Amino acid sequence: MQTVLAYLDPGSGSMLLQLLLGGAAAAGIGLKMTWRRVLGFLHLGKKHSDPA
Amino acid sequence: MSAATIEPGSFRDPHSRVVEADGQVLRLLSEQGLRDWNALATSELFRGSVAEGKLVGTEIEAEGGADLPDGLVDGAAAVLRHEVVPFVSYPYEWTFAMLKDATLLQLELLRRALDEDLLLKDSSPYNVQWRGAQPVFIDVGSFEALRKGEPWVGYRQFCMLFLYPLLLQAYKGMPFQPWLRGSLDGIEPQECRELMSFRDLFRSGVLGHVLLHARLERRNADSNRDVKGELRKAGFKKELIVANVKRLERLVGKLEWRPGASEWSDYGPRKHYTDAASEQKDEFVRRVAAERNWGLAWDLGCNDGRFSRIVAEHARTVIAMDADAAVVDGLYRSLRADGDTSILPLYVDVVDPSPALGWRGEERRTLSDRGTPELTLCLALIHHVAISGNVPVRDFLGWLRSLETKLVIEFPTTDDPLVQRLLARKQEGTHPDYERGYFERSLGELFDVASSEELSSGTRILYVAQPKV
Numbered sequence: 155m156q157t158v159l160a161y162l163d164p165g166s167g168s169m170l171l172q173l174l175l176g177g178a179a180a181a182g183i184g185l186k187m188t189w190r191r192v193l194g195f196l197h198l199g200k201k202h203s204d205p206a
Numbered sequence: 207m208s209a210a211t212i213e214p215g216s217f218r219d220p221h222s223r224v225v226e227a228d229g230q231v232l233r234l235l236s237e238q239g240l241r242d243w244n245a246l247a248t249s250e251l252f253r254g255s256v257a258e259g260k261l262v263g264t265e266i267e268a269e270g271g272a273d274l275p276d277g278l279v280d281g282a283a284a285v286l287r288h289e290v291v292p293f294v295s296y297p298y299e300w301t302f303a304m305l306k307d308a309t310l311l312q313l314e315l316l317r318r319a320l321d322e323d324l325l326l327k328d329s330s331p332y333n334v335q336w337r338g339a340q341p342v343f344i345d346v347g348s349f350e351a352l353r354k355g356e357p358w359v360g361y362r363q364f365c366m367l368f369l370y371p372l373l374l375q376a377y378k379g380m381p382f383q384p385w386l387r388g389s390l391d392g393i394e395p396q397e398c399r400e401l402m403s404f405r406d407l408f409r410s411g412v413l414g415h416v417l418l419h420a421r422l423e424r425r426n427a428d429s430n431r432d433v434k435g436e437l438r439k440a441g442f443k444k445e446l447i448v449a450n451v452k453r454l455e456r457l458v459g460k461l462e463w464r465p466g467a468s469e470w471s472d473y474g475p476r477k478h479y480t481d482a483a484s485e486q487k488d489e490f491v492r493r494v495a496a497e498r499n500w501g502l503a504w505d506l507g508c509n510d511g512r513f514s515r516i517v518a519e520h521a522r523t524v525i526a527m528d529a530d531a532a533v534v535d536g537l538y539r540s541l542r543a544d545g546d547t548s549i550l551p552l553y554v555d556v557v558d559p560s561p562a563l564g565w566r567g568e569e570r571r572t573l574s575d576r577g578t579p580e581l582t583l584c585l586a587l588i589h590h591v592a593i594s595g596n597v598p599v600r601d602f603l604g605w606l607r608s609l610e611t612k613l614v615i616e617f618p619t620t621d622d623p624l625v626q627r628l629l630a631r632k633q634e635g636t637h638p639d640y641e642r643g644y645f646e647r648s649l650g651e652l653f654d655v656a657s658s659e660e661l662s663s664g665t666r667i668l669y670v671a672q673p674k675v
Contacts, residue, residue, distance in 0.1 A: 160359040161219055162328055166433040167395075167423030168362035173437065174422075175414050175453070176446040187440040 214568035215332065222347025231290050232267060233347060234282040240269070242350040243286065251318045252346075259337065260311060262344045263289035291344060292523040292550070293502065294576045297331040297367070298387035299552040299560060301535035302375050302463035304341075305382065307542070308334040309368040311341045313455045316358075320448050325352045329364035332570075338523075338548045339541035355438030358447045365415055366392030369454070373416070374401060376461040377409050381531060383553060390564050395420040411457045465532035483661040487616075488516060490659055490668050491583065494614050495520045504579040504611070506556050507587035511537040511549065517583065518548045525579070529555035529590075556587070557595035574609060582611040586666075589618050592640050593628040599639045600648045607652040613671045617645050622665035642667070 173180045173187075210227035217223065221239035225232045235243055246252050247266070255261035267287040297305055308331050316326045326348045333345035358364075370393040371382030378401060385393055399420035406412050426433070479487070491513050495503075500521035505514040508526035510533065518524045526549050528534050537551045554560065554573060563570040584606065591597045606613055618625045619642050629637065638644075649655060653671035660667050 160327055161221075162359055162363060164357065164359040164434065165362040165423060166426035166429055166431060167421075168365075168419065169357045169433045169437060170426065171414070171419050171422050172357045172361060172446060172450060173442070174418060175450055179443075179449065180446055183437070183440045183442055183446075187436050190436065190440065 214566065215564065215570060217565070217569075219328070219347055222345075229290070231288040233264075233286040233288060235284045235286065235347070237283045239347060240283040243284065243346065245324060245351050246346060246349040249319075249322045249324060251315070251322055251324065255315060255318065255343070259340060260315065260343060262291065262335075262342055262346065264346050286346065288344065288346075291335040291342065292337065292548075293525055294335060294571070295550060295552055296386075296560065296570055297371075298383040299554055300331075300383075301531050301538055301551070301553050302372070302382075303535050303538050303542075304336075304551075305331065305368070306372055306458060306461060308341050309372060309458050310455065311343055312364070312368060313451055313458065315343055317448065317451045317455070319349060320352065320444055320451070323352045323444075324349050325358070325447075326360055329360035329368060331367050336550050338546040338550055339538055339544075340547055352444060354444075355442050356434060357437055357442055358450065361450070362395075362419075363392070364454075365395060365398075365419060369411070369415060369458070370395075370398040372458060372461050373411060374398065375463050377402075377406055377412070379463075379466075383531070387560070387563070390570065395423050410460065411454075415454075415457075463535070465535065479661075480663055483663040483666070486659070486661055487585070487668065488512070490670075491516050491585075491614060494612075494670050495581070500581045502577050502579045503581040503583070504609075505583040505585075507585065507590065508537065508551070508583075509533055509586070511541070511551065513583050513585055514549050514551075517581065518546075521581065522548065524549045526551045527554035527556070529553070529557070557591055557597055578609050579611045582606065582609060582613050584613060584615040585668075586616050586618065586624075588615065588645075589622070589625045589628055589640070593625070593632065593637055599645055603645075603648050603652050607673055610673055613653060613669075613673075615649070615669050615671065616666055617642060617669070618666045622663075625665075 173184050176183075210225040210232065213224035213226060221236040221242070223234045225234060243266075252261065256263055265287050267285040269284040297308070300308070311334060312326070312329060312331070319325055327350045328348050330345075333343060333348060334341050335344050336342065367386070371386060374380040374393070375382050380401070395416065398416050402412055402416055407417060495517045498520070500517070501523070503517045503521040503524045505511070505517065505524055505526045508514050508528045511526050514524045514526040526534075526537060528537075528551075531553045534551045534553045541549055541551060559573045560570070562568065562572050562575070588599070588602060591602050592599050606615070620626070620629065620640065625640075629640075649669060649671060652674060654674055655669055655671045658667055658669045
């Protein structure tokens with residue numbers, strides 16, 4: 155899926171904050187994001203699996 | 207259709223541009239903009255919010271390049287026609303209660319949009335205008351289809367232009383208008399953070415929306431991370447946006463501004479008039495107002511809006527302006543309670559009225575560029591302008607003359623207690639031009655004075671005048 159760019163810069167910090175403000179409801183997503191970053195760091199993630 | 211001009215303030219969104227043609231307000235849509243419009247037009251949100259007066263009335267004018275305004279055919283997939291709002295105003299001319307109501311409207315429309323898988327792609331108070339004391343959202347081009355897994359792109363802008371101005375005024379007593387006038391993009395998270403004390407961190411909304419926001423922004427300032435993509439892949443849900451919006455609605459709904467005693471609210475309206483003089487003044491204004499039906503009228507130095515209300519009986523729109531934000535805020539709340547749709551209260555100092563601002567100095571227009579009045583009230587104002595504001599009497603009358611407006615003006619003489627109070631603060635002889643004879647000669651050179659009347663108090667004279675041709 156292509157990331158569609160908005161004409162506004164949403165701000166990386168502002169987007170991450172929306173996750174933090176989500177509290178418990180967002181915890182699973184936050185963990186998943188962190189896990190993917192860890193895998194990426196260890197080069198264990200699926201490469202080029204996503205056309206985005 | 208004749209030639210159209212592009213509204214200079216609408217260039218930011220490439221999918222939706224506003225043009226004016228023959229007094230009509232049109233919106234040119236790109237292919238993407240047309241898809242978004244179709245999604246909105248078929249929604250319950252659109253039907254409901256237009257009927258409730260919360261969203262500007264909009265119809266499709268032309269589709270597929272037919273009958274577009276001259277010179278604007280290229281690149282437009284469709285044209286929409288909007289209901290015209292009576293007078294364009296800007297957030298730095300609003301008071302706290304007005305910005306708060308505009309904020310709650312923005313959040314309500316966003317919440318209702320999310321219910322139908324739509325989103326507001328930006329969060330700008332410039333997208334809100336007024337029918338009297340009723341806020342109306344004018345930018346239908348802001349609605350777009352929600353893309354699965356994406357966060358609320360306009361959240362940062364919402365904080366900068368809606369939330370932080372309200373927080374600063376509610377928690378710190380800091381007027382937001384000078385800041386918004388000085389920075390069209392609003393207040394940065396870090397700027398807002400700098401103004402918050404340790405104690406403020408315990409106030410509702412500050413820890414998350416200000417402190418954490420500023421910290422995360424600083425930490426990610428130079429990052430090349432594709433946060434949007436990461437969030438989508440990790441399964442970011444619409445429900446998180448909805449929960450954030452609902453929390454913000456609760457937070458904003460509780461914010462209040464308690465102004466200190468201002469110059470006017472200090473001694474209450476009209477204590478300096480006897481009842482007889484007050485009724486005489488009402489009658490004078492009523493007589494002039496009833497001469498005909500007016501389109502746009504201005505009430506400069508409107509105070510509690512007593513005369514705006516008299517004129518509004520005979521005018522389509524009255525712009526009630528005062529340099530005291532507390533007084534204008536009170537007037538707005540009173541008009542809102544009455545359900546008024548013809549008097550727009552604005553925080554404007556005639557000695558320092560809103561300038562042209564933004565890109566090319568055209569994005570936001572001067573006050574008089576947005577519509578000049580047919581009738582202007584200038585009651586109990588000139589002594590403030592001339593003595594407190596140091597504007598020469600003749601210069602002030604010259605500015606009024608440039609508006610090409612019928613004028614009702616009051617001149618308090620130097621025997622008037624209020625004038626004496628203002629003069630007492632100045633070195634003697636500073637305002638030789640503030641004198642009845644000089645005022646009347648200057649007025650007579652620029653205007654034809656139709657009639658004048660001395661109030662029974664003996665220190666105030668009313669004049670009705672027409673610009674000399």
